[in-house]
Amino acid sequence: MANRPPDLLLLDGNSLAYRAFFALPESIATSRGEPTNAIFGFSSMLVKMRELLGHVPTAVAWDAGLSGRAEIYPQYKAQRAKKPDLLRAQWPHLAPIAEAFGFANVSLEGYEADDVIGSLAVKSREKGLRTVIVTGDRDIFQLIDPEGMVAVMATGRGITDTKTYDRDAVIERYGLPPELIPDFYGLKGDTSDNIPGVPGIGDKTAAQLLQQFGDLETILSSIDQVSGAKRKENLAAHAEDARISRELARIRTDLPVELDLDALLRAQPDAQVLRETFQRFELRDPWRRLEPLLDGDGRPSGPAGKAVELPVREVALDEISAILTPFDAPVGGGTAAAEARRPVALALVEPTEKAQEGGQLFDPDAAPSDGEAAASPDAAGSSAAALRFAVARLDGDAQPIELLIGGCATPAELVAAVGDRPVVCHDAKALDTVPEQVSHDTLLAAYLLEPQRRGYPLDELADELNLAVQVEDVAGATAARIALVAIDQRERLASTGMDRLLHDVELPLVRVLRDMEREGIRMSAPRLEAVAAEVRAEIATLEEQIQADAGRPFTIGSPKQLGEVLFEELGLSKKRRGKTGFSTDARVLQAIRDEHPIVPRIERWRELSTLAKTYLDVLPQLARADPESRIHTTFGQTVAQTGRLNSSDPNLQNVPVRTALGRRIRECFEAAPGKVLLSCDYSQVELRILAYYAHEETLRKAFREDRDVHTATAMSVFGVPADELDAGQRSKAKMVNYGIAYGLTDFGLADRLDIPREEAKEMIEAYFAEFTGVKGFIDSTIEQAKEAGEVRTYFGRRRLIPELKARNPQVRGLGERYAVNTVIQGTAADIMKLAMIGVRRALDAGGFETKMILTIHDELLLEGPEHEMAEVRALVEREMIAPWTEDPPLRVEGGVGRTWVEAK
Known part of the structure; x- marks a missing residue:
């Protein structure tokens, strides 16, 4: 059966749908907040079938009753809860998806899908058709025949994990042939269907009894020969239950159900409907896998699609300015003063062999996950022959009317040729030379509109608008897509109120970040290598001590092996169970730290190993590879849903600051010769934002008075004056302050402070009793998020919170934390972005030599000559405070030094 595709596929629709729903997070949803976890999983399974088997005639069976089993046993499936609301909302879309694949949906009133499948499988076998059944239910193994005409592809835990069973595979798994599966279930029962079976008999015992006696009836007639008094007693008392259970598990194969096999053989996927459906539910990953498998390209044809054909002209780089000059003239009777110059869409690509063949912008093997243009060239390594550019001119109705295509040596030359006209592009930062006049960036706009997406490839954004651009040239097709996507995005941004966020925050920030990436931060590789040598020596010593404590060698980094050592061999207190045994995470180790000296050694080993792998093994190499010993990180604008920037390759935002070793690493970051570093850090910015939203006068007053x-x-929570507080009480208050707004529970607080849970509960209750505004803010934010399906930052940044609709209370709790966290942390992120823009403008306006070189969440790091620092420090503090005019005000703390630690 595995050597060639089957003649027929029979899919258990209910089984696949439920498995998809429960296997995937309920938070999976469209950008409109519609739940899609079942739709996503079900569609992914169908795509998997296509990938594995090609296009095979397929029928999908659906439940339409209980096949009379409830009459045999009224409790059959009676324990099952009603279909979850989130699954119920998605259910009507599943059968149409199957139909779009060219599959037949089959059901028979009053009967279960299993029995429909059984009947179809027998009929197909009689016609000589080799059939594969796809399901998550194992009782269907009974349909596998000795001749190999029927096999079962069983789905596993993952939505696309499958294993195909023939007769030999069933025997290998159960020690029983397929025809004994009903007897097997008769003995062991099935809790998922509420089939009783015989108490005390599970899979292993049921298989052993059937191997010994042959079948259920022989077992029941030979109870006296069964070993074990209790087992005999149960078999005798529940013999009838066993027979009923066997009948409940037996699949019917005689239902009056037929398939039009000739029609199924002729049926083909409807590429256009599939495309529209996958776009409708934003099934991007499944579509990427499916589209190449369709007979056509899956693109729309006819009036349903937006086929775009544009005139194309080959031009030289120096011709662009002259050609575009008349384009600035007023159109439609307007005046030049009244009508803004219209933008041009700019594309610059370095075609790869794959790109030239496929007409794609990105090299699929090089494209990063966030959709940034891996094919976008670097100015230093480009040649005139390698670079292609295209400029799409837009007419008065904001439609591209012509493509100008040519070649150039560097991005800077192209940007200069375009002049000061407004530019539309996709990922302006990837152009290397960022045009000052960028008026729209389709990457950033897509991020604002859908911050939950994993990536924003241009082709994908265009495909979702049903745009079929009829341009062979890679750069030309890119420019046309950018223009058309931008038109759609502008309308959506305006309708959601985020157009100002794009133009006032994200776009101005692009050039700031690109310049910071170029500048980088200097590092002393020799000093860091000296630190690394000490750390590696300590790691080696710790490994010897840990394995001596354990009494044997083991892999310290393996949670499974570590759990065996700590909890089974050393007998330490077991806390939480994880996927591979009892948890050994940081909180567990903290809780058992005093039980054995091995624990603090493991904690230290983990800290050092992480720092060595992340920084000590990487940063010196990067520094030595740079002519000026500078580390150049990459700032990501389109990663965090809260709006926070991230740092990668390398990540410089997580260099520890509170530990002694972390400070030693930061000491290796230094100013260039003749310069110093300036660190400016917001003081408790998120708590100040919380105080504003909560209208808490006690907190506001404390901040106002510094x-x-x-x-x-x-003082408020414990009811004591400041001079009577001890360090422990302040520490507890600090933990509550930082954690309470983000859903910190009494259990979490007890765990973090290592105090009894009752004491933690009393602290939280006292906090909320004293700060009623905070509680009100949290509750109202969550309630509004549930109603609207989204939250907004102070500056209008939007985040959808589909987790709030989840059936699972843990997922809902996560959504509640997301809602509150986004309002506070997202507002802080927007403030920092506006501050960076303001600082850059002020530095440029003042003609300072000092430059921004790094941002770490709430901190800005600058580098410049020491004689500028007093004036620059005041400038930076002013600009960092400027974006926020609410009560309480912001406060910035600054410091100057030769190294990062000295400045901090």
Whole structure:
């Protein structure tokens, strides 16, 4: 059966749909907030079938009753809860998806899908058709025949994990042939269907009894020969239950159901409907896998699609300015003063062999996950022959009317040729030379509209608009897609109120980040290598000590092996169970730290190993590879749903600051010769934002008066004056301050502070009793998010929270934390972005030599001559405070030094 595709596929629709729903997070949803986890999983399974087997005639069976089993046993499936609401909302879309694949949907009133499949499988076998049944239910193994005409492809835990069973595979798994599966279930029962079976008999015992006696009836007639008094007693008392269970598990094969096999053989996927459906539910990954498998390209044809054909002209680089000059003239009777110049869509690509063959912008093997243009060239390594550019001119109705295509040596030359006209592009930062006049970036706009997406490839964005651009040239097709996508995005941004966020925050930030990436930060490779040598020596010593404590060698980094050592061999307290045994995460180790000296050694080993792998093994190499010993990170604008920037290759935002070793690493980051570093950091910016939203006067007053807010909180919660507080009370108040708004529970607080849970509960209750505004803010934010399906930051950034609709209370709780966290942290992120833009403008306006070189969440790091620092420090503090005019005000703390640690 595995050597060639089957003649017929029979899919258990209910089984696949339920498995998809429960296997995937309920938070999976469209950008409109519609749940799609079942749709996504079900569609992914159908795509998997196509990938594995090609186009095979397929029928999908659906439940339409219980096949009379409830009459035999009224409790049959009675324990099952109603179909979850989120699954119910998705259910009507599943059968049409199957139909779009060219599959037949089959059901018979009053009967279950299993029995429909059984009947069809027998009829197909009689016609000589080799059939594969796809399901997550194992009782269907009974349909596998000795001749090999029927096999079962069983789905596993993952939505696309499958294993195909023939007769030999069933015997290998159960020790029984397929025809004994009903007897097997008669003995062991099935809790999922509420089939009783015989108490005390599970899979292993049922298989052993059937191997010994042959079948259920022989077992029941030979109870006296069964070993074990209790087992005999149960078999005798529940013999009738066993027979009923066998009948409940037996699949019917005689239903009056037929398939039009000739029609199925002729049926083909409807590429256009599939495309529209996958786009409708934003099934991007399944579509990427499916589209190449369709007979056509899956693109629309006829009036349903938007086929775009544009005139194309080959031009030289120096011709662009002259050709575009008349384009600035007023159109439609308007005046030049009243009508803004229209933008041009700019594309610059370095065609690869694959790109030239396929007409694609990105090299699929090089494209990063966030959709940035891996094929976008670097100015230093490009040649005139390698670079292609295209400029799409837009007419008065904002439609591209012509493509100008040519070649150039560097991105900077192309940007200069375009002049000061407004530019539309996709990922302006990837152009290397960022045009000052970027008026729209389709990558950033897509991120604002759908921050939950994993990536924003241009072709994908265009495909979702049903745009079929009829241009062979890679750069030309790119420019046309950019223009058309931008038109659609502008309308959507305006309708969601995020157009100002794009133009006032994200677009101006692009050039700031690109320049910071170029600048980088200097590092002393020799000093860091010296630190690394000490750390590696300590790691080796710790490994010897840990394995001596354990009494044997083992892999310390393996949670499974570590769990065996700690909890089975050393007998330490077991806390939480994980996927591979009892958890050995940081919180568990903290809780058992005093039980054995091996635990603090493991904690230290983990800390050092992580730092070595992340920084000590990587950064010196990067520094030595740069002529000026500078590390150049990449800032990501389109990663975090809260709007926070991220740092990668290498990640410089997570260099620890509170540990002694972390400070030693930061000491290796230094200013260039003749310069110093300036660090400016917001003081408790997120707590200040919380105080504003919560209207908490105690907190606001503490911030206005620059008093220690944790002391103020401790005084309120513990009811004691400041001079009577101890360090422990302030520490507890600090933990509550930072954690309470993000859903910190009494269990979490007890775990973090290592205090009894009752004490933690009392602290939280006291906090909320004192700060009623905080509780009100949390509750109202969650309630509004549930109603709207989204939250907004102070500056209008939007995040959808589909987790709030989840059936699972843990997922809903996660959604509640997302809602509150996004409002606070997202607002702080927007403030920092606006601050960076303001600082850059002020530095440029003042003609300073000092430059921004790094941002780490709430901190800005600058580098410049020491004689500028007093003035620059005041400038930076002013600009960092400027974006926020609410109560309480922001506060910035700054410092200057030769190294990062000195400045901090």
